[in-house]
Amino acid sequence: MNNLNQKSIExxxxxxxxxxxxxxxxxxxxxxxxxSGVSGxxxxxxxxxxxxARRYKNGEITLPSLPLNAQDISNLIVENLDLPPxxxxxxxxxxxxxFYYSQSQHYQQVVDNVLNQGEKFGWGEAKxxxxxxxxxxxxxxxxxxxGHLRNVVxxxxxxxxxxxxxxxxxxxxxxxxxxxxxxxxxxNYQKRHMGERPGxxxxxxxxxxxxxANHKMEESPEAEAEVRALFTRWDQxxxxxxxxxxxxxxxxxxxxxxxxxxxxxxxDHIFYDHELEKPGQKLVEDLxxxxxxxxxxxxxxxxxxxxxxxxxxxETYRVLxxxxxxxxxxxxxxxxxxxxxxxxxxNPDRSVYVIDVRQSLYLQQIYKTLAVMGHSDWAxxxxxxxxxxxxxPGNVTIASREGTVVLLEDLVREAENRALDVVKEKNxxxxxxxxxxxxxxxxxxxxKYPMLARDNNKIVTFDWKxxxxxxGQAAPYIQYAHVRANxxxxxxxxxxxxxxxPQYSMEPSEVQLIDLISRLPGEIQRAAQEYKPLxxxxxAYELARAFNDFYMQCPVLKAEPEVSSARLRLVxxxxxxxxxxxxxxxxxxxxxx
RNA sequence: GCCCCCAUAGCUCAGUGGAUAGAGCGUUGCCCUCCGGAGGCAAAAACCCGCGUUCGAGUCGCGGUGGGGGUACCA
Numbered sequence: 001m002n003n004l005n006q007k008s009i010e011x012x013x014x015x016x017x018x019x020x021x022x023x024x025x026x027x028x029x030x031x032x033x034x035x036s037g038v039s040g041x042x043x044x045x046x047x048x049x050x051x052x053a054r055r056y057k058n059g060e061i062t063l064p065s066l067p068l069n070a071q072d073i074s075n076l077i078v079e080n081l082d083l084p085p086x087x088x089x090x091x092x093x094x095x096x097x098x099f100y101y102s103q104s105q106h107y108q109q110v111v112d113n114v115l116n117q118g119e120k121f122g123w124g125e126a127k128x129x130x131x132x133x134x135x136x137x138x139x140x141x142x143x144x145x146x147g148h149l150r151n152v153v154x155x156x157x158x159x160x161x162x163x164x165x166x167x168x169x170x171x172x173x174x175x176x177x178x179x180x181x182x183x184x185x186x187x188n189y190q191k192r193h194m195g196e197r198p199g200x201x202x203x204x205x206x207x208x209x210x211x212x213a214n215h216k217m218e219e220s221p222e223a224e225a226e227v228r229a230l231f232t233r234w235d236q237x238x239x240x241x242x243x244x245x246x247x248x249x250x251x252x253x254x255x256x257x258x259x260x261x262x263x264x265x266x267x268d269h270i271f272y273d274h275e276l277e278k279p280g281q282k283l284v285e286d287l288x289x290x291x292x293x294x295x296x297x298x299x300x301x302x303x304x305x306x307x308x309x310x311x312x313x314x315e316t317y318r319v320l321x322x323x324x325x326x327x328x329x330x331x332x333x334x335x336x337x338x339x340x341x342x343x344x345x346x347n348p349d350r351s352v353y354v355i356d357v358r359q360s361l362y363l364q365q366i367y368k369t370l371a372v373m374g375h376s377d378w379a380x381x382x383x384x385x386x387x388x389x390x391x392x393p394g395n396v397t398i399a400s401r402e403g404t405v406v407l408l409e410d411l412v413r414e415a416e417n418r419a420l421d422v423v424k425e426k427n428x429x430x431x432x433x434x435x436x437x438x439x440x441x442x443x444x445x446x447x448k449y450p451m452l453a454r455d456n457n458k459i460v461t462f463d464w465k466x467x468x469x470x471x472g473q474a475a476p477y478i479q480y481a482h483v484r485a486n487x488x489x490x491x492x493x494x495x496x497x498x499x500x501x502p503q504y505s506m507e508p509s510e511v512q513l514i515d516l517i518s519r520l521p522g523e524i525q526r527a528a529q530e531y532k533p534l535x536x537x538x539x540a541y542e543l544a545r546a547f548n549d550f551y552m553q554c555p556v557l558k559a560e561p562e563v564s565s566a567r568l569r570l571v572x573x574x575x576x577x578x579x580x581x582x583x584x585x586x587x588x589x590x591x592x593x
Numbered sequence: 594g595c596c597c598c599c600a601u602a603g604c605u606c607a608g609u610g611g612a613u614a615g616a617g618c619g620u621u622g623c624c625c626u627c628c629g630g631a632g633g634c635a636a637a638a639a640c641c642c643g644c645g646u647u648c649g650a651g652u653c654g655c656g657g658u659g660g661g662g663g664u665a666c667c668a
Contacts (some may be wrong), residue, residue, distance in 0.1 A: 034612065035621055044611060050648045072647090094612055095648090139668080165602075180667075300667040315595060361663055372617065388598075388662090393662075398623060426631065440629090454606065459661075466605075466618080470631060473606080473617040480631050488628050528608080537606065539615080548632060557628050571628095585614045 005084045006041065011097065016080045022332040023052065023061060032515065039515035040087070041101040044068045049095065053473065056513025070095040082123060088109035096584035103411055103511060107199070107566065110518045112499050114573040117233050122520040122580050124166035124528075132170040132346050133159050133385075135354035136265075140177040140252035141185035143207025144259055145405040146426050146462050147390045147398045149237050151361060153586065154387055154450040155354040156265045157533040160584045165528030170346050172267045174338060175256070177249050178273045178329070181210065183231045186244055187223070188213035190230075201409055203255035206248075235328050259408060263444070263584060271341065280333035284323045292372055293322060301325045305353040306368050320365040335366050336373075341377050350381050352531075357386045357457065387533050393463050406462060415443035418468045419476075423593060432593065443469075445475030448587055453537035473541055475587050481544035481551075483588045485575035489568070497571055504563050509550040510570065517577045526582070533585060542583045547574050 006028070011408035026449075033040040049070035055061045072164070074092030083090060086109070088102035113120045129304055135155025138144060163169045165180065189196075191315040198205040233241045236406050260266065284302055287293035293304050301324050306317035322332045342351050353363060363384045371379035377529040393395055398405050423430065454460060470476040489496075519539060527535040556567040579589040 029609085029610075029611095031611085042612090046611070046648060053648080096612070137668095176668080215643095303665065313604095319665050324666050326666090330666070334603080357598070358662060359668080362668090386598095391661095415616095422631065458606080459599080461605080471618080474631095476631055477617095480629090484629065485631085503659085534607085538616095541607095545616085551628080552633050555628070557647085562601065564611095592629095 002537055005086050008084055009081070013077055015373065016077055017073075019080075020076060032152075033100070037262055038100060038509050039103075039106060039518075040098060042096050042098045044096055045074050046095045049073060050229065051518055078305065090117075100342070101312070102123045103506045104503060106518075107506070107510075107514055108501045110389045110514050111569050111573045114517060114576050115316060115496070115499075115569065118576060119580060119583075121230075121576055122524050122584075123164050124521065124525055127166040127170075128168075129131075129349045130168040130251045130346065131162050131352060132171065132172055132280050132342055132564075133162070133352045133354060134172045134174055134271075134342075135262050136260075137174045137176065137355070138179055139179075140175060140249050140256075141182050141206050141302050141447055142252075143399065143400045143405055144203045144256070144408050145398055146235055146408065146411060147405075148370070149263075149408055149411075149447070150451045150460060151354055151389060152260075152263060152265055153448045153455065154533060156263070156529055156586045157352065157452055157536075157584065158352070158385065158521075160586060161524060161527045161536065162534060163523050164584050167528070170348060171266065172342070173455075174273070175253070176270045176273045177252070178234075178277055179331075180227075180231065182249075183227055183234060184213040184217065184360045185210050186241065186248065187227045187230050188216060188235075189244070189248065191216075191380060197250045198255075201255075201304060202251050204407055204409060205258060206252050206255060207405070207407070210400060212314040220575035231328055231495060232326070254564060262408075263448075264588075268308065269345070271338055276337045276341070277329050279337040280329055281323065283326070283337055284333060287322070287373070290367075290373075297323075297327070299324050299325065304365075304369055304372070306365060306372070309372050310368070316367050317368050318361070320362075320369060322369075332362075334367065336369060339366060339370055339378070339382065339478070340375070343375075343381075345478070350383055351378070352385050354385045354387070356389050358389070360384060369496075372421055385456070388459045390451075390460045390462050395461075395462055397473070398462075406464075411447060411467065412443060414464070415447055416440055423471065427592065434592070438590050438593045440474050441590045442470065442479060442593060445582075445587040446470055449475035449478075449537060450587055453541075454588055455534050456532065457535040473581075476593075477580060478540050478544040479587070479590055481547040481584070482575060482582070483580045483591065483593045485547060485571050485578070488571050489575065492568060497568055499569070500565070502562055502566035504560075504566070507554050509552075510547065510567070513543075513546045513550045513570065513574055514541050517573055520577055520581060536581055540578065540585065543578050545579065546584050547578070 010025075010028050017024055028043050029047075030041050030043050033042050048261045049208050050062070072091060076092050077097060078092045079092060083099075085102060086105045089100040091098045102242050107361065117123070133155060135158075136152045138147070138148060155370065159171050164168070169591055185206070192212070193209060217227065217578065230241065234245070266308075284293060287304070288295045288302065293302050295302050301321045304320045304322060306320060307315060309318065311475045319539075320332055321330060322336070339351070342348065355363065367379045367382045370376075370382070391398065392406070418437045420444040422433060423438050423442070427435075451460060453473070495502060523535050527533060550570075554567060556564060556571055559566070559567060582589045
């Protein structure tokens, strides 16, 4: 919408330049005006002026009259420009051309657009491109802690963002239900817990037994041999081991379902480790046959010397181990068939891996191996969406082996208790059921927001105090703005006023709010392009702040009829924009709180 | 050794090569006869160092310093 107006201005500017014997500007960069309380669009003339000056100096052009600086050229434009109706004013200041919107036109354009599009306001046109996003990747037989949470929260938000931006998204999970960690768990269960079953909180119990397994292994020297032996029985599909594996695996899967439901996350397809183990081992044989992999068994493992294969002298991709010397499988054994399977099943234009930064080299090795195998087209479509880990205060790494974990269940329970206390205090007349509901929405928002509101490559430090602090720059603040907007609209009797162009002079806080609402579609595209939910947490917070400011300064229901009608529509648009951006971030927008 | 990431206010973080570097927490002082105070207003307070590229650098490049991570049979 604004692009059309900008294009028409660009045309005019170039016409004026041409008429004055000046070269045309090839491209324009438009930005929002950086002044608060006004809205408009602005383009810099420094770039252009500098180019002109350089070409003049080089004798490429002759200038019609001298001296001619950025300010002179800007003035020339301002004097000769025929402003489109959306704008009320244009000025040349400090090398910029600033176009101010006509408040009433801009208001109407933005607000009507939001209210017409409703829940789809901000959504982009379908791009006809499919993106598969793999995220979460939990290990069965292990705990689920706040470190894992960041992956799920980022992955889910990225899927929503890509969808909103216009992509066709496949949400994929990859559950690691085999491997050494599982065998350790089975070993411990057989030795110490045979016949026991998990309670209500299945994942915690599985994690406790896993941590215990690690401790016991450190204590007893014969344990490692026993675990090895068990792994071999597993590999030979020993029926007793398999039966126990199937049962215990199911406990973990049910626990994960509880967690995903709690978080409001869904998947379109789940890949399982065990389905890929045998194909992986077969693929390894294949790679040995083709001379890509080197079989060092039994003394060593099966490896791929990537740098040698690629003819690189400097160590870059190093060596990838794809099978243990005893023939049992590694991550890489299964990640290769997994990568292939994704393309065969879904043929995505992009295959995204949401995995923490520590696996960067490993993933580059996997992608390169795909290329070496002759699938360079697939390799090029793979993308590692890397993010930094969640640490505990003092830069302590969360480790499920050590048991230095903050479990998701504990975090959610604490946050819900805290939120419930606040709801009871703030809004005692709500029913118990609604209170519980609100507490849940607030708690989860508060937990998710900090995981999204810092850049992907920044370490998040988890501490209880700030996790349970609902004040300030946090999800509850944004949710509260939504509730306030909602409570105004609830008092409205009858339908929302019809669209119109208000003639009163708007307050700066109104103009600011309109401006921020209008940015949502662009920020969704940017967040999708850069894989950064951060852009949307920023906008969500700014929207909430602008709304609270507006709420403070501008009476809605008690204002003059024209003003009141205009503000009611603006409140409805703000509520919609806040709800939409929260929804994309995977955070609920409560009606009351 | 080689590779990657980080460094902005006391703390936690924003900051499309562009106009006066913004928030939250904490500190200090204010604002409910007013649509919900989980709110608002105000004050003090910052770009690790050096050299470059550029009309213009917190942002880009190179070199330091400090911290974190990765680097053949963990995941």
